Amino acid sequence: MTTKILKNKGISLLLVLIIIFSCIIAPVQPATAAASNKIKIYNFIKLLVPAVGLEADTTANSPYLKAALAAGIVKEGDFKDYKADLTRVDAAVLLNRADEYLNGDKVDPELLAVILEKRISDIKKIPAGKREAVGKVYAKGLIVGKSNGMYIQNRAFNGYDYLTTADAKKVVSLLTNTKGRAKLSPDGQLIRTTNLPKNAKSYPYILEAFPNSFYEMKYQYQLATYTWKPVEGKDYASSAKITTAMDSLEIDKTGMCIYVDDWMKKVENNLKYRLNVDYRTINSTWVNNLRSTYFVYKNESSNKKTTDDIKEYMNYVKKNQIVIKSSVISVEPSSLYFDQSYRVRAYVKFKISFPGEKKVQEDLFFARQTIYLPGLSRDKWFEGIYDIELATGNGSSNGSDFAIFDDSLNDYYYKGE
Known part of the structure; x- marks a missing residue:
């Protein structure tokens, strides 16, 4: 009887230790996974360089950075640490330069003005010198932010969120895949092309934010x-x-x-x-x-x-x-x-x-x-x-x-x- 009781207590103690150990370890896993999903600034540049047709001398130090600097996609003083995680704002700056290198500056100034004034709800949180680049990648359908809810006619750019590797690969692919870009109305609102209303033909387009x-x-x-x-x-x-x-x-x-x-x-x-x-x-x-x-x-x-x-x-x-x-x-x-x-x-x-x-x-x-x-x-x-x-x-x-x-x-x- 005594042996059985001791055995049961031993099992109970082992279970308690397992639960405690799990509680300590479990929260660390998502944080580690989330950190690994963020793309570093240099790795984003490494994606951009071949995407715009640039060649990098892989025998040199930081070959992709040198190629991007030579093409004007990166400029001296942009970053202090290229191993840092890339924010959406800085991604917009680099992506816009890459797109202009590849396709030229074709954003309608009037559309850009409307987007900066009405369509990006948190534009004032973005440094003044980077707002135009943010507005341009929005206008081009490269990065259009996140919905602020139904019937809301602007979207949040969330510029200080970090860009994931998956999202980075997606937006870089849009440099050449222009058909895959988000579609915008003439006044800079996101257009919906699926699950359309029965009378969709009665309207020039259907907006994402309107049911x-x-x-x-x-x-x-x-x-x-x-x-x-x-x-x-x-x-x-x-x-x-x-x-x-x-x-x-x-x-x-x-x-x-x-x-x-x-x-x-x-x-x-x-x-x-x-x-x-x-x-x-x-x-x-x-x-x-x-x-x-x-x-x-x-x-x-x-x-x-x-x-x-x-x-x-x-x-x-x-x-x-x-x-x-x-x-x-x-x-x-x-x-x-x-x-x-x-x-x-x-x-x-x-x-x-x-x-x-x-x-x-x-x-x-x-x-x-x-x-x-x-x-x-x-x-x-x-x-x-x-x-x-x-x-x-x-x-x-x-x-x-x-x-x-x-x-x-x-x-x-x-x-x-």
């Missing part, structure tokens, strides 16, 4: 009842064929109205001001900013009424201590379509707060048209997708004076998912 439900929401003209057979380009136009409805406007060589960017900014500002309201700070500046996004009538009394209505709403906000805060407002230019006027689709996420009893929903928001938000609850985030209309009172307009006409936030037809 199929955004695109499959029906256009307003598809909900209308006609007593005649409507003609595309005259009575309506899908987003893919929007230029067929712009003959009377001032257009560029692609057929697009040159003022579309101004339209998008007005819609974005309109939603920004209406969905960011604070009774403690709302003032005449807010009133003027919101008013500047709206349709201008030929009749001055009608114009004054719009301004007066905004002022009246401001007083209501102050009196009822209303706070509206948005977290996302995404106005997507590629969704612009025509149904006797121009409409563009926008996703919004916001919440509203106020003390006291429940209030009439139409009073809580400023709108010239309809507010219908079933399911809206105080202090809870609310999401929706809405088609905002742009128009003008000038029958001979070239497009420069288009502004918000129908500002409805109306979930009667559709609730965003």
Whole structure:
């Protein structure tokens, strides 16, 4: 009996020792594996040199570095230690130089400006002298960063993350395999080419950050009842064929109205001001900013009424201590379509707060048209997708004076998912 007990205790002690030993050793393994996955600066250069067709004298010391220096892919003073792990920022600098050595500098300056301003969310964390290279590799579809979430129109570059060996080999292969590069929209957003919406042909392209439900929401003209057979380009136009409805406007060589960017900014500002309201700070500046996004009538009394209505709403906000805060407002230019006027689709996420009893929903928001938000609850985030209309009172307009006409936030037809 005593021998059996001692034997059992011995087994128990052995098991405890094994568990303790495992706990000590186990955490080290992933860290070691992760470290081995990082590529060193010199090894990245070693991949770049043959990829661009350079020859290295392997009888010399650091032959690949010497070849890269001679070609301008690496410059004196770039690095203190070539055995250090390579960051994504420095990979972008080297990769861009290699691509320009091989293919020339072909990035559209306007696209680059948009990418640096709007599409890389953490661009300011990158040293100023390296931002252009980061923007260029993004524009070329070589390194496009990571998603910031659905409906978010920028991406995180994560420049101080380290590049893995697998990722390094992939991006270097794209120097010659240009068809394998990520595809970008004309305004620098990542395009999706798989799992497309049923009506993908109605749009010029489908974006990675927008779900199929955004695109499959029906256009307003598809909900209308006609007593005649409507003609595309005259009575309506899908987003893919929007230029067929712009003959009377001032257009560029692609057929697009040159003022579309101004339209998008007005819609974005309109939603920004209406969905960011604070009774403690709302003032005449807010009133003027919101008013500047709206349709201008030929009749001055009608114009004054719009301004007066905004002022009246401001007083209501102050009196009822209303706070509206948005977290996302995404106005997507590629969704612009025509149904006797121009409409563009926008996703919004916001919440509203106020003390006291429940209030009439139409009073809580400023709108010239309809507010219908079933399911809206105080202090809870609310999401929706809405088609905002742009128009003008000038029958001979070239497009420069288009502004918000129908500002409805109306979930009667559709609730965003």
